[in-house]
Structure formats: C-alpha cells, structure tokens
Amino acid sequence: MKRRDFLKASGIGLAASATVAAPAIAQSMPEVRWRLAASWPKSLDTLYGGCEYFCKRVAEITDNRFQIQSFAAGEIVPGLQVLDAVSNGTIEMGNTTLYYYWGKNPAFAFATAIPFGLNTRQQISWLLWGGGQDLVNDLLKEYNVYSVPGGSSGAQMGGWFRKEIKSLDDIKGLKMRIAGFAGNVISKVGVVPQQIAAGDIYPALEKGTIDAAEFVGPYDDEKLGFVKVAKYYYYPGWWEGTSQLHNIVNLEKWNALPKHYQAAFESASRDSFTWVTGKYDAANGPALKRLVVSGAILKAFPPDVMEASYAAATEIYTDLAKSNSHFGKMYASMTAYRSDAVAWMQVGELSYDSFIARMRNRN
Numbered sequence: 001m002k003r004r005d006f007l008k009a010s011g012i013g014l015a016a017s018a019t020v021a022a023p024a025i026a027q028s029m030p031e032v033r034w035r036l037a038a039s040w041p042k043s044l045d046t047l048y049g050g051c052e053y054f055c056k057r058v059a060e061i062t063d064n065r066f067q068i069q070s071f072a073a074g075e076i077v078p079g080l081q082v083l084d085a086v087s088n089g090t091i092e093m094g095n096t097t098l099y100y101y102w103g104k105n106p107a108f109a110f111a112t113a114i115p116f117g118l119n120t121r122q123q124i125s126w127l128l129w130g131g132g133q134d135l136v137n138d139l140l141k142e143y144n145v146y147s148v149p150g151g152s153s154g155a156q157m158g159g160w161f162r163k164e165i166k167s168l169d170d171i172k173g174l175k176m177r178i179a180g181f182a183g184n185v186i187s188k189v190g191v192v193p194q195q196i197a198a199g200d201i202y203p204a205l206e207k208g209t210i211d212a213a214e215f216v217g218p219y220d221d222e223k224l225g226f227v228k229v230a231k232y233y234y235y236p237g238w239w240e241g242t243s244q245l246h247n248i249v250n251l252e253k254w255n256a257l258p259k260h261y262q263a264a265f266e267s268a269s270r271d272s273f274t275w276v277t278g279k280y281d282a283a284n285g286p287a288l289k290r291l292v293v294s295g296a297i298l299k300a301f302p303p304d305v306m307e308a309s310y311a312a313a314t315e316i317y318t319d320l321a322k323s324n325s326h327f328g329k330m331y332a333s334m335t336a337y338r339s340d341a342v343a344w345m346q347v348g349e350l351s352y353d354s355f356i357a358r359m360r361n362r363n
C-alpha cells in the first residue's frame with residue numbers, strides 16, 4: 001500500500017473509532033442532578049460551607065457530569081426533618097447529624113456522638129476501621145437510606161448558662177437546649193432538655209424560654225451571638241467528644257448511581273471531613289479569645305456534675321443494650337474499640353499534648 005493510501009485509510013479508521021467511542025464515554029458519564037438538604041443555616045459557614053465544598057468536589061471529580069446543589073435548613077425541609085425527606089425520596093440526599101433522630105431509634109446516636117463516647121479521631125477510626133459504619137448503614141436500611149461519613153466539628157463545648165453552676169443541685173430544673181440522645185442522659189440528673197434547631201436557639205435563650213444552650217464550639221457560638229444573652233461558658237461538652245456529620249442518600253438513588261459516581265461521592269465526603277474538621281480547629285482558638293474579651297466567663301463543670309452524668313449515661317446504655325438490638329451491637333462494638341484506642345492515646349497523645357500545654361503556659 002502506498003504511504004498516501006495508508007494515511008488516508010488510517011485517518012478513516014481513527015475517525016470511525018472516535019465516532020464509536022464518543023457515545024460510549026457519554027453513556028458511562030451520564031449527567032446527574034441532585035439536591036442536598038442540609039440541617040444547617042447558611043450563617044454557619046463551616047457546617048453549611050462543608051456542604052458547598054462537598055458539592056464542588058463531586059462536580060470537579062466527575063468533570064461536572066454529577067452535580068449536587070445544596071440547600072440550607074428550611075429552604076426545602078426544616079433542619080430536623082432531613083432524614084425523613086431523604087427516606088421518602090422528597091430529596092436525593094442530605095447532610096445532617098444522625099443523632100437528631102434518636103427518637104426513631106436511640107442507636108442513631110452512635111453515628112454522631114454519645115455522651116462520654118469517642119473523640120474525633122477515635123470516632124472516624126471506629127466508623128471506618130472498627131465496623132461502626134457498617135452498623136450505621138445496617139440501621140439506615142430500615143429507613144431506605146445509605147450514609148457516608150462527612151465532616152466533624154471536633155470536641156464541643158458544654159454550652160452557655162445564664163447563671164453559674166457550682167454543684168449538681170444548680171442544674172436541676174434548668175431548661176437546656178441540647179441536641180440528640182444527650183438530652184435523654186442529662187434529664188436523669190435533673191435538667192429539662194429542649195431540642196431546638198440552630199436558628200431558633202438565640203431567641204429562646206434571649207427571652208428566657210430556656211436557661212442554657214449548647215451548640216458546637218467557639219467559632220459557631222460566636223456567630224450565633226450567645227455571649228450577649230448568657231455569660232457562663234462551660235466545658236467540656238461531655239456529650240460530644242466529637243460530632244460526626246454524615247452525607248445521607250436515598251438508598252434507591254444510591255444504588256442507581258454509576259459506580260464511579262459512588263466513588264466520587266465517597267471521595268468528596270472524605271475531602272469534606274478534612275475541610276470541615278481542619279477549619280474548625282483553625283477557627284475555634286481565635287474565636288475563644290474573642291468571646292472572652294466580649295465577656296464570656298469560662299468555667300469547667302463541677303466534678304459532681306461530671307460524675308453523676310457519667311453514671312446516668314452508663315445506666316442508660318446498659319439498659320438499652322439489653323432491649324434494643326441495634327443499640328446493643330453498636331455499644332459492644334464501640335466500647336471494645338475504645339478500650340484499646342484510649343490506652344494508646346493516653347500514652348501517645350495525652351502525654352504529648354499535656355507537655356505542650358505546660359510549655360505554652362510558661363511563655
């Protein structure tokens with residue numbers, strides 16, 4: 001064959017192969033448009049910002065073929081109804097903390113945080129490497145939902161109180177906004193728990209409808225203005241050594257996604273964990289300084305409050321583990337994991353952090 005004829009024939013072959021290949025690529029990369037309903041107002045630029053970051057990463061990874069639009073709490077459904085909306089297919093997916101739905105099943109608390117549970121690193125480690133996430137999704141199957149861990153707030157504060165707490169007697173009868181399963185525990189030591197969405201906490205505290213409120217930590221608490229209406233800022237947030245967020249998806253929608261879109265979803269969720277958790281760690285220190293300048297009075301919970309709360313939590317967990325199979329499996333899994341994790345962190349992490357804190361205080 002002459003060179004000119006060979007090139008001509010080759011050109012035809014290449015053109016034909018391109019014609020065949022293009023539809024195949026298009027079929028493997030369909031355009032998918034989803035909506036994400038968040039449990040957070042837009043003013044919380046780390047919680048809601050993490051949703052926007054997640055959506056952006058999904059689009060980037062899939063060359064904009066898989067796009068998700070985020071909506072703040074109340075724009076499609078109220079913040080505390082995200083699970084229901086995803087479950088019944090009103091919305092394809094949501095971003096929330098699953099302990100909001102402990103009333104449906106108290107085992108949901110393990111997905112986010114339980115009082116005196118795990119810290120941030122332990123929680124994500126248990127979910128991904130200790131079998132925790134499989135247990136969470138086994139529970140969520142009953143609600144037609146699948147979940148992937150997203151961001152985390154890190155350890156939280158104990159909240160804002162209108163009066164000083166000097167002993168266990170001082171918290172009895174207080175009406176406190178407290179999220180998730182923790183309300184069930186704190187009620188055993190005399191507090192009256194109130195579950196209130198983020199945007200409604202400030203007016204309730206200002207009007208005296210509630211006596212105390214916890215939310216996240218210094219950065220978000222500063223944005224919500226709590227220091228203006230309650231001066232006493234307590235720590236630690238023993239009910240949330242972390243607060244793990246989840247991206248939740250309608251199970252039928254998840255199963256219909258191409259495998260590479262599922263992989264993009266999971267990869268973007270891991271990215272958003274780093275983004276959200278890192279941003280909180282960077283922002284909380286400076287925010288705490290500003291809150292103190294604004295009049296916040298930092299206080300540690302009295303020992304009798306901590307010890308009574310720990311005893312109440314342990315009693316509740318023991319009873320629920322016997323009567324609720326999902327709770328029993330998660331509690332056994334988490335406590336077995338925690339035993340080794342705490343031993344290691346006491347040696348490797350606590351000793352180091354304590355030394356650095358001492359050196360800082362000398363400067």
